[in-house]
Amino acid sequence: MAARMKLKLKTVFVLYFMVSLMGLVYALMQLGQRCDCTEHDLPKERTISRLRGELHRLQEQMRKSEATKQPQKQPAKPSLPTIFVITPTYARLVQKAELTRLSQTLLHVPQLHWILVEDSPHKTPLVTDFLAKSGLSYTHLHTPTPKDRKLQEGDPSWLKPRGAEQRNEGLRWLREDRRAQQGADSQQGVVYFADDDNTYSLQLFEEMRNTQRVSVWPVGLVGGMRYERPVVEGGKVVRFHTGWRPSRPFPLDMAGFAVSLRLVLDNQDACFDGDAPMGFLESSFLQGLVTMDELEPKADNCSKVLVWHTRTEKPKMKREEALQAQGLGSDTAVEV
Amino acid sequence: MPKRRDILAIVLIVLPWTLLITVWHQSAITPLLATRKGEKLYTDLLCKRPAGPLVETSNRDIVEVVRTEYVYSRPPPWSDVLPTIHVITPTYSRPVQKAELTRLANTFLHVPNLHWILVEDSQRRTSLVSHLLQDTGLNYTHLNVETPRNYKVRGDTRDPRIPRGTMQRNLALRWLRETFSVNNSQPGIVYFADDDNTYSLELFEEMRSTRKVSVWPVAFVGGLRYESPKVNTQGKVYGWKTVFDPHRPFAIDMAGFAVNLRLILYKPQAYFKLRGVKGGYQESSLLKELVTLNDLEPKAANCTKILVWHTRTEKPVLVNEGKKGFTDSNVEI
Numbered sequence: 001m002a003a004r005m006k007l008k009l010k011t012v013f014v015l016y017f018m019v020s021l022m023g024l025v026y027a028l029m030q031l032g033q034r035c036d037c038t039e040h041d042l043p044k045e046r047t048i049s050r051l052r053g054e055l056h057r058l059q060e061q062m063r064k065s066e067a068t069k070q071p072q073k074q075p076a077k078p079s080l081p082t083i084f085v086i087t088p089t090y091a092r093l094v095q096k097a098e099l100t101r102l103s104q105t106l107l108h109v110p111q112l113h114w115i116l117v118e119d120s121p122h123k124t125p126l127v128t129d130f131l132a133k134s135g136l137s138y139t140h141l142h143t144p145t146p147k148d149r150k151l152q153e154g155d156p157s158w159l160k161p162r163g164a165e166q167r168n169e170g171l172r173w174l175r176e177d178r179r180a181q182q183g184a185d186s187q188q189g190v191v192y193f194a195d196d197d198n199t200y201s202l203q204l205f206e207e208m209r210n211t212q213r214v215s216v217w218p219v220g221l222v223g224g225m226r227y228e229r230p231v232v233e234g235g236k237v238v239r240f241h242t243g244w245r246p247s248r249p250f251p252l253d254m255a256g257f258a259v260s261l262r263l264v265l266d267n268q269d270a271c272f273d274g275d276a277p278m279g280f281l282e283s284s285f286l287q288g289l290v291t292m293d294e295l296e297p298k299a300d301n302c303s304k305v306l307v308w309h310t311r312t313e314k315p316k317m318k319r320e321e322a323l324q325a326q327g328l329g330s331d332t333a334v335e336v
Numbered sequence: 337m338p339k340r341r342d343i344l345a346i347v348l349i350v351l352p353w354t355l356l357i358t359v360w361h362q363s364a365i366t367p368l369l370a371t372r373k374g375e376k377l378y379t380d381l382l383c384k385r386p387a388g389p390l391v392e393t394s395n396r397d398i399v400e401v402v403r404t405e406y407v408y409s410r411p412p413p414w415s416d417v418l419p420t421i422h423v424i425t426p427t428y429s430r431p432v433q434k435a436e437l438t439r440l441a442n443t444f445l446h447v448p449n450l451h452w453i454l455v456e457d458s459q460r461r462t463s464l465v466s467h468l469l470q471d472t473g474l475n476y477t478h479l480n481v482e483t484p485r486n487y488k489v490r491g492d493t494r495d496p497r498i499p500r501g502t503m504q505r506n507l508a509l510r511w512l513r514e515t516f517s518v519n520n521s522q523p524g525i526v527y528f529a530d531d532d533n534t535y536s537l538e539l540f541e542e543m544r545s546t547r548k549v550s551v552w553p554v555a556f557v558g559g560l561r562y563e564s565p566k567v568n569t570q571g572k573v574y575g576w577k578t579v580f581d582p583h584r585p586f587a588i589d590m591a592g593f594a595v596n597l598r599l600i601l602y603k604p605q606a607y608f609k610l611r612g613v614k615g616g617y618q619e620s621s622l623l624k625e626l627v628t629l630n631d632l633e634p635k636a637a638n639c640t641k642i643l644v645w646h647t648r649t650e651k652p653v654l655v656n657e658g659k660k661g662f663t664d665s666n667v668e669i
Contacts, residue, residue: 221431
């Protein structure tokens with residue numbers, strides 16, 4: 001009986017051992033694979049793994065749907081040419097209002113970089129704070145206009161060319177910045193000179209985006225007329241329709257043309273001549289860059305007005321000045 | 337001998353089980369460790385991000401992409417939760433009209449749940465405005481009413497005895513009362529926005545929480561840097577910080593207040609007074625029918641921030657057009 005029992009026990013033991021061994025091997029194989037251990041998961045872990053799956057899915061979706069990026073990001077992706085908008089600005093009562101509504105327009109334009117140049121010996125807190133909150137991709141520069149070129153109080157606005165130094169500073173920064181950039185995409189783009197009191201339609205920016213050399217279009221409410229425009233025949237600019245000094249090399253307004261970045265970088269010396277006679281500022285820049293038949297007409301062969309040379313009235317401050325004389329002026333800590 | 341065999345047997349039984357248990361325990365822990373890393377990404381992605389300054393996170397790519405998506409969808413998708421802002425803008429034909437409406441539309445395209453009620457001062461709705469409104473993609477209502485000639489401003493000067501835009505604003509109020517019933521619980525805010533002013537985006541969010549009538553400072557009015565309501569320490573309006581007639585019931589500019597739609601509907605007799613209104617009293621003529629000084633809600637950080645500017649656009653000098661018009665009149669400006 002002892003022998004039989006021993007036999008039984010031995011086989012039991014062997015059997016038991018084999019089963020355990022097989023179970024161990026099975027478990028080791030399971031270790032390498034994804035765990036479907038729902039019985040062991042706490043509800044929190046379950047939520048977490050579900051959310052992780054959703055997160056991965058959303059990230060994939062975003063990567064697919066994103067159309068644009070700021071410059072200098074992901075150079076390998078084919079992106080829209082960047083529009084570099086150079087805006088000179090100077091401190092006056094309506095400055096913040098003008099910059100606010102200009103930024104609201106620019107915010108709609110994809111792949112746009114705003115180069116705001118203050119006419120000031122240093123960066124002002126108003127513009128610094130404003131740009132930080134604007135949500136735009138920007139560069140904040142400053143350069144003061146020399147006193148003899150500056151408009152004095154009471155001078156009519158057309159007396160001296162305004163903004164030449166600031167636009168040149170914008171060009172200088174742009175050339176320097178692009179020199180440091182790598183990749184073919186960084187040399188692609190358009191440069192547009194936008195004053196802070198004009199009005200721009202969104203379509204204008206799309207028209208200028210693919211400029212190869214210099215593109216042109218009509219400008220509303222300028223030159224003492226409803227609009228000024230290049231006259232296009234056979235797809236080429238043959239002359240300019242303007243009421244004022246049409247004999248200028250380029251009788252168009254600052255807001256009426258855009259230059260390809262390539263052209264700006266290839267002509268390192270092209271800039272605005274602050275001493276140019278009235279109305280010749282644009283010509284001083286464009287003369288060395290392009291000839292009239294090379295101009296690319298936009299806006300439906302220059303038949304649509306997509307930008308207006310609006311000007312903002314100077315607000316009447318008579319009561320404010322009277323109060324200030326009494327020492328009761330409005331709180332200067334409140335930024336206007 | 338039997339002792340050794342027994343020990344061997346026990347070891348052979350226990351060993352595989354301990355190994356098995358260890359293995360199961362390990363595989364239960366590793367998924368937990370993996371999720372901890374993913375949790376951080378998840379919170380980065382879905383945490384509340386204000387429209388303005390961005391929260392700095394470690395994963396900059398996601399932040400940039402989300403910001404891009406917000407900025408470039410226009411107008412923003414309609415929300416079922418936000419009260420609608422009904423912006424009433426009177427407008428009239430002049431050379432800068434299209435420019436003004438264009439840049440105003442560019443501003444409004446950033447504001448969610450905005451309904452633009454544009455009222456032309458004209459005999460019939462012009463194609464310039466109709467096409468402009470269609471092209472923007474905004475939610476709009478296009479109305480028109482012509483101010484009779486003796487009420488219109490004569491020449492260039494702004495004659496304060498004849499309020500401009502009054503009939504147009506009243507028409508819009510009437511349209512609102514005809515379209516929305518008092519019992520309808522659709523929350524809304526009514527704001528009178530002239531087409532040449534400048535509005536910050538923050539302003540619209542400030543006015544969205546108006547319960548009756550909210551007020552805030554306006555720049556460049558009344559011959560001052562800004563005019564503003566006077567607010568006491570309890571957060572109530574008790575006066576007006578203006579030089580021009582501060583004893584008006586409501587010494588505030590059209591751009592300086594917003595009214596809850598419900599209040600407009602509850603008081604159907606409240607309109608802007610058309611005749612015999614003294615200069616600067618137009619706003620009071622409406623507000624005194626709607627609310628008392630005590631009920632006013634100060635916004636913009638207790639009326640210390642400027643969020644709207646009463647800018648005016650220069651009249652362009654069209655000297656070179658001459659008598660017959662130099663430019664092609666078919667080209668719309």
